[in-house]
Amino acid sequence: MTVYNFSAGPAVLPKPVLEKAQAELVNYQGSEMSVMEMSHRSSLFDNIIKEAEKLLREIMGIPDNYKVLFLQGGASLQFSMIPLNLAVGKKALYVNTGAWAKKAISAAKAIDGVEVEVIASSEDKNFTYVPEITKDMVDQEAAYVHITTNETIGGISYQTIPDVGDVPIVADMSSNILANNYKVEDFGLIYAGAQKNIGPSGLTVVIIREDLLNKEPIFSPMLDFAVQAANDSLYNTPPTYAIYIAKLVFEWIQELGGLQEIVKRDQEKAALLYDAIDASNLFISPVDKNYRSLTNIPFVTGDEELDKKFNQEALAQGFQNLKGHRSVGGMRASLYNAFPKEGVEELVAFMKKFEDENGEK
Amino acid sequence: MTVYNFSAGPAVLPKPVLEKAQAELVNYQGSEMSVMEMSHRSSLFDNIIKEAEKLLREIMGIPDNYKVLFLQGGASLQFSMIPLNLAVGKKALYVNTGAWAKKAISAAKAIDGVEVEVIASSEDKNFTYVPEITKDMVDQEAAYVHITTNETIGGISYQTIPDVGDVPIVADMSSNILANNYKVEDFGLIYAGAQKNIGPSGLTVVIIREDLLNKEPIFSPMLDFAVQAANDSLYNTPPTYAIYIAKLVFEWIQELGGLQEIVKRDQEKAALLYDAIDASNLFISPVDKNYRSLTNIPFVTGDEELDKKFNQEALAQGFQNLKGHRSVGGMRASLYNAFPKEGVEELVAFMKKFEDENGEK
Numbered sequence: 001m002t003v004y005n006f007s008a009g010p011a012v013l014p015k016p017v018l019e020k021a022q023a024e025l026v027n028y029q030g031s032e033m034s035v036m037e038m039s040h041r042s043s044l045f046d047n048i049i050k051e052a053e054k055l056l057r058e059i060m061g062i063p064d065n066y067k068v069l070f071l072q073g074g075a076s077l078q079f080s081m082i083p084l085n086l087a088v089g090k091k092a093l094y095v096n097t098g099a100w101a102k103k104a105i106s107a108a109k110a111i112d113g114v115e116v117e118v119i120a121s122s123e124d125k126n127f128t129y130v131p132e133i134t135k136d137m138v139d140q141e142a143a144y145v146h147i148t149t150n151e152t153i154g155g156i157s158y159q160t161i162p163d164v165g166d167v168p169i170v171a172d173m174s175s176n177i178l179a180n181n182y183k184v185e186d187f188g189l190i191y192a193g194a195q196k197n198i199g200p201s202g203l204t205v206v207i208i209r210e211d212l213l214n215k216e217p218i219f220s221p222m223l224d225f226a227v228q229a230a231n232d233s234l235y236n237t238p239p240t241y242a243i244y245i246a247k248l249v250f251e252w253i254q255e256l257g258g259l260q261e262i263v264k265r266d267q268e269k270a271a272l273l274y275d276a277i278d279a280s281n282l283f284i285s286p287v288d289k290n291y292r293s294l295t296n297i298p299f300v301t302g303d304e305e306l307d308k309k310f311n312q313e314a315l316a317q318g319f320q321n322l323k324g325h326r327s328v329g330g331m332r333a334s335l336y337n338a339f340p341k342e343g344v345e346e347l348v349a350f351m352k353k354f355e356d357e358n359g360e361k
Numbered sequence: 362m363t364v365y366n367f368s369a370g371p372a373v374l375p376k377p378v379l380e381k382a383q384a385e386l387v388n389y390q391g392s393e394m395s396v397m398e399m400s401h402r403s404s405l406f407d408n409i410i411k412e413a414e415k416l417l418r419e420i421m422g423i424p425d426n427y428k429v430l431f432l433q434g435g436a437s438l439q440f441s442m443i444p445l446n447l448a449v450g451k452k453a454l455y456v457n458t459g460a461w462a463k464k465a466i467s468a469a470k471a472i473d474g475v476e477v478e479v480i481a482s483s484e485d486k487n488f489t490y491v492p493e494i495t496k497d498m499v500d501q502e503a504a505y506v507h508i509t510t511n512e513t514i515g516g517i518s519y520q521t522i523p524d525v526g527d528v529p530i531v532a533d534m535s536s537n538i539l540a541n542n543y544k545v546e547d548f549g550l551i552y553a554g555a556q557k558n559i560g561p562s563g564l565t566v567v568i569i570r571e572d573l574l575n576k577e578p579i580f581s582p583m584l585d586f587a588v589q590a591a592n593d594s595l596y597n598t599p600p601t602y603a604i605y606i607a608k609l610v611f612e613w614i615q616e617l618g619g620l621q622e623i624v625k626r627d628q629e630k631a632a633l634l635y636d637a638i639d640a641s642n643l644f645i646s647p648v649d650k651n652y653r654s655l656t657n658i659p660f661v662t663g664d665e666e667l668d669k670k671f672n673q674e675a676l677a678q679g680f681q682n683l684k685g686h687r688s689v690g691g692m693r694a695s696l697y698n699a700f701p702k703e704g705v706e707e708l709v710a711f712m713k714k715f716e717d718e719n720g721e722k
Contacts, residue, residue, distance in 0.1 A: 001393075002393070003392070003393035003394065005394055005398055007398070007399070007400040007403075008400070009400070009598065010397060010398055010399055010400060010401060010598065010601055011398060012394075012398050013395060013397055013398050015387070018386060018387045018395050018397075019387060021386060022383055022386040022387055025379060025382060025383040025386060026376070026379045026380060026383050031364070032362075032363075032364035032679075033364065033366055033373075033681070034374060034379050036371060036374055036379075036560075036561040036562075036606065037366055037368070037371060037372060037373050037374050038368070038371055039368040039369070039370070039371060039682055040371060040562065042368075042682070072433040072434050072435075072438075072563060072600075073433050073434055073438075073583055074433075074583075074597045074598055075597075076582065076583050076596070076597035077433075077434075077581070077583040077584075079581075080580065080581035080583065080584070107581060107582070110580045110581065111580060112580070193598060195598055195601075199397075200397040200600070200601065200602045201397075201401065201598040201599065201600055201601050201602070202433060202563040202564070202598075202599070202600025202601070202602070202603055203563070219441065219471045219472060219473070220438070220440075220441035220468060220471065221437065221468070222434055222435075222437050222438040222441065223438075223441070235437070236435045236436075236437040237370065237371065237435055237554060237556055237562040237563075238562065238563070239433075239561070239562055239563025239600065239603070240371055240556075240561065240562050240563070241561045241562070241563070241602065241603070242563055242600070242602070242603075245397065318393075320394070321400055321403070
């Protein structure tokens with residue numbers, strides 16, 4: 001049985017990447033060592049981390065005045081590190097678009113000396129849209145405006161990045177990094193857990209404009225962006241194997257034709273599923289059409305029992321991890337870069353069959 | 362050419378572990394998924410993390426009143442987390458035995474509200490021994506006594522754990538965890554970066570006695586032992602692949618006969634090298650014989666040029682990462698659990714040959 005893995009993260013990785021990792025696992029390029037066994041100070045690993053950074057810079061078009069950091073702790077640690085580094089003694093502005101934005105807001109509020117203000121929210125419509133942000137809503141003295149470019153659970157995403165004046169935008173891009181047309185120069189700081197579009201869990205990518213690096217040291221060097229940047233992410237031992245896999249994923253993107261080609265494919269895959277939902281009399285997308293995510297697509301029948309039946313039958317057909325997040329129910333298809341188009345086609349066919357068998361006549 | 366990897370970490374892993382990981386990399390146990398692609402909330406991964414914990418408990422004899430946490434950030438993040446969680450408003454006692462102890466001390470001093478006191482140091486003899494700690498040196502009101510059970514750079518280790526009364530001992534065991542005869546119940550908290558005796562970098566194991574879990578929340582859930590313990594290390598996405606490799610390493614230890622057998626082998630390997638050094642007229646161990654490390658063995662000729670020549674010729678023979686840490690020079694052989702005995706035998710033979718060619722006649 002062909003298995004299609006719709007997991008929201010850790011998620012499907014490109015098959016050629018896994019096959020290359022497998023071939024090299026015991027003996028990396030004739031070194032007689034696994035990448036896992038290499039000193040992080042060795043020239044072999046130095047090549048890997050430098051190449052990973054170089055490729056990511058090419059793919060995303062990261063300007064020279066941004067640092068790329070390979071850290072640990074996931075977006076959840078960034079929720080605390082960012083206000084700690086950027087906003088103590090200042091105001092930090094947040095946009096509330098759902099579950100992950102809320103976590104970022106809550107973590108910022110817990111940092112002493114940071115004044116958190118939520119300047120916009122889509123809670124009034126159960127987080128089914130992205131609120132409009134205009135420059136006049138933004139205190140120009142604030143440390144930053146924090147947005148969540150894609151809500152993994154809610155399934156909404158920013159189609160364009162708002163103009164907020166000179167205040168830097170800080171973005172949790174965990175679930176749609178490398179799956180969007182944003183420009184890095186529209187952000188002051190971008191962060192993302194790797195386990196969706198980059199590689200294995202345990203690696204967090206931070207892209208930070210150099211002028212935003214903290215001038216005052218943070219109490220812990222591990223939580224200090226300036227220390228991590230000054231040490232090229234080697235202040236201590238980084239997650240070396242996850243960085244290696246990320247490098248393979250970046251190579252795979254480049255071989256396919258770069259970000260433009262990847263996003264085109266993501267759009268085609270998402271359109272297949274959204275079109276099927278829109279054409280259906282059974283399945284509904286809970287999300288405002290103008291803010292639909294390319295990467296996380298929730299849908300429901302409106303009947304919890306029927307959702308459950310769908311999930312059970314889908315699982316039996318090899319559609320794994322389609323069940324919606326426990327907080328919202330229904331179904332959710334996460335279509336990250338490595339998810340194959342055939343998987344979407346087969347899901348759509350299965351949905352039609354299910355609707356024929358279970359929908360209203 | 363056979364390559365022997367003497368790296369201090371990330372370090373050599375057991376060949377059978379790497380081969381099993383390789384065989385399963387693309388398709389784990391018929392799931393058609395890599396472990397890297399699995400949701401951390403899936404039953405497949407749940408089995409892996411639970412089994413890893415169970416095995417570690419068996420191997421180390423961890424009592425039921427201790428929590429086992431699989432975290433991120435390395436020992437370096439623990440240097441800050443431990444005083445933050447255990448010692449705010451209290452006194453924290455430290456023993457200074459070298460480079461890593463110093464880092465722990467420095468990080469603790471940076472935490473507001475923690476009174477750091479260094480109760481003993483071996484700095485007077487350039488950290489070549491472990492100072493004696495007696496109960497009367499220990500303020501019984503202190504939050505803990507912090508020790509570094511093995512100094513990776515200096516090459517000294519605690520042969521026995523001191524009796525400090527009722528004050529819990531907190532130990533950085535990064536470089537000799539699973540390579541000692543200590544009893545877990547002699548510690549309040551043990552922590553270790555995985556990249557020496559456990560698995561790949563990016564995973565940190567913390568073993569904490571339940572009564573030491575913080576009662577007051579820490580500003581960041583990711584830095585909060587009680588939150589991590591309450592969530593069984595799944596507060597956010599853990600480093601899933603590193604945990605899987607750790608599980609394979611624990612299985613390998615059990616298959617070899619458990620910790621007792623592993624330590625016996627470590628002792629034999631270390632004795633081979635120490636005996637060769639002691640019998641040599643060229644090579645010297647800088648360390649007091651009573652505190653020699655089993656896992657990190659530095660040695661020198663006393664002549665920097667000759668050390669350099671040795672390192673160059675050794676590297677040409679496939680002895681990788683033998684060069685001593687930049688802060689101390691000379692040579693260092695890290696003989697972790699996965700390092701093969703034949704590698705030590707070949708090193709010893711090479712040292713004899715080098716001495717014949719270069720030593721005083």
